[in-house]
Structures are given as structure tokens and as C-alpha cells.
Amino acid sequence: MSTPPLASGPEGALALRPLLDTVLGALSDGARARGGPLPAGGAEAVAARVRNAVGDVLPDDGDPDALYDLVRALAEGAADPADPLCAAHLHCPPLAVATAADLAASVLNPSLDSWDQAPAASALEALVTRALARETGAADAVVTTGGTESNQLALLLARETHGAGVRLVHGAGAHHSLPRAAWMLGLPDPVVVPAPAGTLDPAALDEALTTLPGPLLVAATAGTTDAGLIDPLPEIAARCAAHGARLHVDAAYGGGLLFSERHRGRLAGLEAADTVTLDLHKLGWQPIAAGLLTVRDARDLAALGQRADYLNADDDTEAGLPDLLGRSLRTTRRADILKIAVTLRTLGRGGLGRLVDQVCDHAHEFATLVQDHPRFELHAPPTISTVLFRPVDASDDAVAAVRRTLLTGGRAVLGRARIDGRLWLKATLLNPHTRPDDLAALLNLVEGHTPR
Numbered sequence: 001m002s003t004p005p006l007a008s009g010p011e012g013a014l015a016l017r018p019l020l021d022t023v024l025g026a027l028s029d030g031a032r033a034r035g036g037p038l039p040a041g042g043a044e045a046v047a048a049r050v051r052n053a054v055g056d057v058l059p060d061d062g063d064p065d066a067l068y069d070l071v072r073a074l075a076e077g078a079a080d081p082a083d084p085l086c087a088a089h090l091h092c093p094p095l096a097v098a099t100a101a102d103l104a105a106s107v108l109n110p111s112l113d114s115w116d117q118a119p120a121a122s123a124l125e126a127l128v129t130r131a132l133a134r135e136t137g138a139a140d141a142v143v144t145t146g147g148t149e150s151n152q153l154a155l156l157l158a159r160e161t162h163g164a165g166v167r168l169v170h171g172a173g174a175h176h177s178l179p180r181a182a183w184m185l186g187l188p189d190p191v192v193v194p195a196p197a198g199t200l201d202p203a204a205l206d207e208a209l210t211t212l213p214g215p216l217l218v219a220a221t222a223g224t225t226d227a228g229l230i231d232p233l234p235e236i237a238a239r240c241a242a243h244g245a246r247l248h249v250d251a252a253y254g255g256g257l258l259f260s261e262r263h264r265g266r267l268a269g270l271e272a273a274d275t276v277t278l279d280l281h282k283l284g285w286q287p288i289a290a291g292l293l294t295v296r297d298a299r300d301l302a303a304l305g306q307r308a309d310y311l312n313a314d315d316d317t318e319a320g321l322p323d324l325l326g327r328s329l330r331t332t333r334r335a336d337i338l339k340i341a342v343t344l345r346t347l348g349r350g351g352l353g354r355l356v357d358q359v360c361d362h363a364h365e366f367a368t369l370v371q372d373h374p375r376f377e378l379h380a381p382p383t384i385s386t387v388l389f390r391p392v393d394a395s396d397d398a399v400a401a402v403r404r405t406l407l408t409g410g411r412a413v414l415g416r417a418r419i420d421g422r423l424w425l426k427a428t429l430l431n432p433h434t435r436p437d438d439l440a441a442l443l444n445l446v447e448g449h450t451p452r
Helices: 012-034 042-054 066-076 096-108 119-135 147-162 177-184 202-211 233-243 254-259 298-304 314-318 337-371 396-408 436-448
Strands: 140-144 167-171 191-193 216-221 246-250 275-279 291-295 376-378 386-391 413-419 422-428
Touching (some): 042 066, 119 140, 119 291, 140 298, 147 177, 147 246, 147 291, 147 298, 167 202, 202 216, 216 233, 254 275, 291 298, 337 376, 337 386, 337 436, 386 396, 396 422, 396 436
Parallel strands (some): 167 216, 246 275
Antiparallel strands (some): 140 291, 275 291, 376 386, 413 422
């Protein structure tokens, strides 16, 4: 058997073209077989279909049809975020141009742990991260795998700057990765501040900062996972400044509002944060992963510095070769920055802003449909693009059952959120191509599967 061709090099494009046709055909055939936003039958049925498609995972002899068969199986068994009835999570449909750029990154396969493995990619990353940092009022940024890694890194930098005794203070609606990061880093138990309206209460925060010994790290949220709420950032920043507390803002969801002229004002106060989490595989329409952590003081990143002679020898760095080890906790890193850079240049601020405006508008349109429907209850008007609703007079068990029925039937993907002691259905609208008829169809599906 001949040696399999490579994706890069002089013959790489010739080798890839027929394979891309195979992949595109398999994606199309799999989506057609799925016939909806996710596969029907539930977890066991999907697992059985995957087992049948895979067969022997490591056969003695290779199968030339494996690429088609497995891509088709994955597409048939996928939850498709581009389907307007797939609206459960902060799981966006990626832009075609970003996905094409991601293919180029895979082909070239630069590894951003030393300059000699990624000459152009490292230069591109430096340009783009600093440009995005400026959007938050920061000096620099590093690329991460998403919100969880960014939040963990923010706590690590706080610990290295202020000592191992730094204590995390966060609202009740903060992302679970924050207290988990405190546990992983051996920090004191976090202090949870009440959030009676779903957002961190500045008065309760002020009381906590007055009574707690320092050093303290306050974590605010711009776009909660459950309801998409934004903490009152200016008031929180003022309390932090008055008490000498460090401020981190988890804007993994809401950070995309920065691209919108209409909505960026909701993030006022973000510029006061010491660190900010951004996640462009949410309101940035990037293939996973596309996270960043911005830092107001670039000197904080010195804590990440490491020396490995084979990657960043002193004489190499003194000769002008960039040191990449201090740009991440990871060693091998792919060039996730390429798809982000291509998207920013292709769409510009205006194009991205219009996408943000569209999904926010869709959320308000859906909320109006819910509010005007006698059989549904709306939790609150949407802040970003998340809408919480539930059938009137339904029990929590009935709400959960409706969601699972739609899931196992392959009809719709809705999330769930427990707020104020009640279970709500969650629609997270991230597809800018969603139409009013799609929103009405989603609500009709829920109504049709709700017991009377």
C-alpha cells in the first residue's frame, strides 16, 4: 500500500480536494438522514448507530470509505446549531469563512510553543490579541480554549499577583468554573454574594468587601449562563476600587456585545476590570475553540513565564526570537487565532455588530410571542439573546418531560434553568438566520407536547 498523502506541502492541495468533496458529501447526506435539529431516538439509539458505523475501531486492514462513513455518522447524530430549532446552549453555528480558515490552520498545523514552529502565526496572534484587548480597555490578551480556561487563568494571575491567600468573591449566578478554579488552585473557599434579582447585588458586595480580610478578587459576570444577565459593572467596579479589591469580569457570553454600537453600552465598566474573559465561539460565531483572557496590566502575564532550552533558549530570545511559552499554560497550541483574524477582517465591526443585533432582536421577538401566548409564562425580557419561559401551571416535572420528549423525538433542542426555585425552558438564540416563522414553530412545538 502506498504511503498516505499529507495535507500540507507542495502536493497537499491536490490530496485534499477530493477528500473535501467526500467530507462535504457526507455532511450533506448525514444532515439529510437526521432530518432535524438533532437525531431521533435518544442516547441509546444514537450510540447504536455510531457503533454500527464504526464497526472495528482499529481493523487489521484499513477501510478507504472510513472518512465518508464516520463523517456521515457524526453528521446524522449531531445536534446542529445551525438549525433554528436547536437553541439550548451557548453553542453557536460557526461562520463559513471562520471554518474555512480553521481548515487552513489544520493544514499548516503551526504549534504556538516556539517561534520556529509558528513564525507567521505567532506574529498574527500578537497583533490580534492586543487589538481585542483594547476593545475591553486592556493592554494585552492571551488565547485560551474558552471561558473555563480563561476564568481559571484569571484566578491564577490573581494568586500570583496578590498571594495564595487571595479570596474569590462572586455572585450566586457566576459560572461554575470560577469556584472550581479556586478549588483547583488551593485558594480559600469562595464567598458567594446574594443575587436576588439574578445579578450580583452591589450593596451586598460592599458589605462583604467591608468585612472580609484581603486580598480579595471579585468576579462579576457579563452574560450569565442561565439567563444572560449582566451584573451592574460600574457599581461593582466602584466598590472594588473603594476597597482595593481586584476585579475579574467573566464576559464569555456578553463580550460579543462590544461589536455592536447598539448594545456595547451594556458593558460600561468593563474597562475597569483587571482581567476579562472573552469567548468568541459564543457571540463571535467561531468554531470551537476561540477563547481569550485580557489583562489590564501586561506585567501580570510574567507569572506564566517558563524556560525550556529547546523552545526558548536565552540566546534565541536575546537574538529577537519571540518567547511563546509565557503566552499560555499549554505548550502545544494550534493557531486558533487565524479564524478569529479572518472573521474580524472579513466582517469588520459593522458586520459582526449586525449579527449581534440580529440575535438580540430574535430574542425579543421570541419573548413577545411567549408573553402574548395565554399558555406560556415569560420569566423576564431578555438581556442578550436568552429567553426563559415555561407552560403556565405546569409542574417542574412536566417542564422537564416536555424538554426530553422534544430531544428524544429529534424535534427541538431547548435548555433548562432553575431560577427562583422553578424550572424554566431556555432558548438561547445565536443563529442570525433564524426567521419569525422558526420562532413561532419552536413555541408551537412546545405547546403541542405540553399536557393540557
